[in-house]
Amino acid sequence: MTFADMRPCPSPGCPPPEEASAGAVLTIDLGAVRANYRLLKARLGGGACAGVVKADGYGLGAAPIAEALQREGCDTFFVALAEEGIALRQVLGEAPSIFILNGVPPGAEAACAAAGLTPVLNSAEQVAAWRQTARRLERRLKAALQVDSGMARLGMTAGEVERLAADRHGLDGIDVVLVMSHLACADEPGHPANKAQLLEFRRLSAMLPAAPASLANSSGIFLGADWQFDLARPGAALYGINPTPDAENPMRPVVRLDARVIQTREVGAGAGVGYGHAYRAAASLRTATISLGYADGWQRHNAAAAFVDGRRLPFVGRVSMDSIVLDISAVPAGRLKAGDLVELIGPSQSVDQVAVGGGTIGYEVLTGLGSRFFRRYVDQ
Structure with a gap:
């Protein structure tokens, strides 16, 4: 029986x-995820919109969430860990860009390169390791550069950015496809840190190779056009969390x-x-x-x-x-x-x-x- x-x-x-x-x-509405993506993209006025699916799609399943976003036209994804990116690549195929927010842990560079993942390089050490990987593989490798504009969590310090900019071989073998930073107080529109980080991001990114820029997370999208740049990286708002805590939630549950x-x-x-x-x-x-x-x-x-x-x-x-x-x-x-x-x-x-x-x-x-x-x- x-x-x-x-x-x-x-x-x-x-x-x-x-x-x-x-x-x-637990019921997860993929149609609502897609609708939220459309709403966020519409607010960008022509800028690109990625999908952040780290932590197994915020606990809701990275694979089905990412597949739904891909059907909606999303071709850029962010995860936190290299292992998340490797698993996501198997689901989405070779076409989408998959960025690793925490960068590549020592020893995992070759696996990330083989999977076609793009690390977000957060320190001089990560830049050096990725540069050495490119030399060892004898091919150029894509990367994003993150600068610390005022959150003191991840990203190259101002001193590291200045030294990298002065080193004409510092990015040998690396194709910089994105320069980014992360906002600490975007869910508080009136917080002075938002303007301070915007100005610092502009200053630091100007020292680096010309590349698309990204600063806005979910709440950052709602700060206005100045913060949106070329690519936004919404996460929580895709899953129905209110990106504007002091106002009515514009997202679908x-x-x-x-x-x-x-x-x-x-x-x-x-x-x-x-x-x-x-x-x-x-x-x-x-x-x-x-x-x-x-x-x-x-x-x-x-x-x-x-x-x-x-x-x-x-x-x-x-x-x-x-x-x-x-x-x-x-x-x-x-x-x-x-x-x-x-x-x-x-x-x-x-x-x-x-x-x-x-x-x-x-x-x-x-x-x-x-x-x-x-x-x-x-x-x-």
Whole structure:
């Protein structure tokens, strides 16, 4: 007997066995990703728009996300690590440009060159190693140069840029195809660092070989034309995270997370719920325990809520490794039973709202989502 034979509901409307057996379902709307890409590209006024798919597409699957963006016309992608780039090359084929934001770790240069990857060179040491690789392979190699315009995270310092500019052999064998930097405060439009970084980027990039320039991330696109240059590198906005935190989110939501009810029960007044009895019922209530916890990436201290039929179902007690208890007194008795799904991220509660509940940002929510979900990709 197979698992499918054991399904309690063999009718055509039932979910597949993998979904039915999962504790939670993560739905990823590739159509929304493509729509977000179109919106961002439209704001660039003719400039090129890349897709940042690092960290496995912000936790949502780099391969399906990148393939959807490629169908939308995106031909330039950014990842963080060389291994991410090698895997992505196998998915996308030889045509797209794939940049490695962290550069190439020592010893991985030949593998990156063989995969046709373009490292973002962040230091004099990385430049020297890539130059030596080009000499060893006896061919020219493409690279991006990143300058530190004021974030003090990655990129060549002003001194390194000046020394490289003065060394007529410093870029031997290297075709510079992009000069870039990264904004530290783009999500705060009025922050003085944005203008300071723009001016410093212009100053440093003028010392380097003429090449397309890139400064804007998701939020940087919304700072205006001065910051957009030749290529923008949106990441979070593609996945529905608000790039303009002080204004209405212009992006379409991409993710929906629904968790399955394990059981329901009546809890009497005065009863303690969950570890440490951190919650004690002031009056009798009805509860549902759902199959989701911090092993799935839902932070232990994030006491947000679930929703069903638009009604808020507060968490009661602590988030456990594999489960959370909800107060379902607001819904009619019998509305929820074992196997039903409740919404954690979706129309009633966005990724950014979940992040507020956990004292973090939407980036961390998405990239922290675990591997135990049934992942369902739709393209609406």
